[in-house]
Amino acid sequence: MGNRLSKIATRTGDNGTTGLGDGSRTEKDSVRVHTLGEVDELNSFVGLLLCEDMPAELREELVSIQHDLFDLGGEICIPGYTLITDDHVARLDDLLEKYNADLPPLKDFILPAGSRAASIAHVCRTVCRRAERSIVTLGKTETINDHPRQYVNRLSDLMFVLSRVLNRFAGGSDVLWQHERKRG
Structure with a gap:
């Protein structure tokens, strides 16, 4: 793929453009660059988690997800390039099944709260949903593969499940939304 970065401050973006992985340049506020930023932010929040x-075992799986997200960014950065495949999506399906298997069924809505780790997983979930919306928007104007969106x-579903897992790991449980709670 691309060259290793030896110089970070190139000044080539001072005019409001940035280079894509195929060598072309585009506006820094383009849908493609916006989508790259959303995926990068998601990867950063997974790093925080x-x-x-x-x-x-969960730590190792999240590190693998970080690598996948880096590849996903690479796919978005290079128009027409494919890095995310059915296998990546299937691996997340397997993780969803694995981590959801031991959780009690949900009967109520839960709040994005509990332990610090669970709360960060919820932030990852919401940033992931935003990245998904950006990928959908990009797909309306440019040809992209289905796998990044999938x-x-x-991943957003997995982050929801992991928030529940992490609350239990910390000795807690789901923080339930209380419809009848007195407000005021």
Whole structure:
């Protein structure tokens, strides 16, 4: 793929454009660049989540997801390039099944709260949904593969499930929304 970065401050973007992975340049506020930023932000929040205490196996799975998100960014950065495949989406489906298997069924809505790790997983979920919306928007104007959109859709579901898992790991449980709660 691309060259290694040896110089970070190139000044080539001072005019409001940035380089894509295929060597072309585009406006920094283009839908493609906006989508890249959403995926990068998501990857950064997954990195923040990795700063928290969690089971070692889950940590390794999240590190793999970070690598996938980097690849997803690469796919978006290079028009017409494919890096995310059915296998990536299937791996998330497997993780969803694995982590959801031991959770009690939901009967109520839950709040994005609980332990710090669970709360960060909820932030990852919401940023993931925003990245998904950006990918959908990009797909309306440019040809992109289906797998990136499918991947982030599954990943947001996984982050919801992981928030529940992480609350239990911390010794807590879901924080339920209380419809009858007195407000005021």
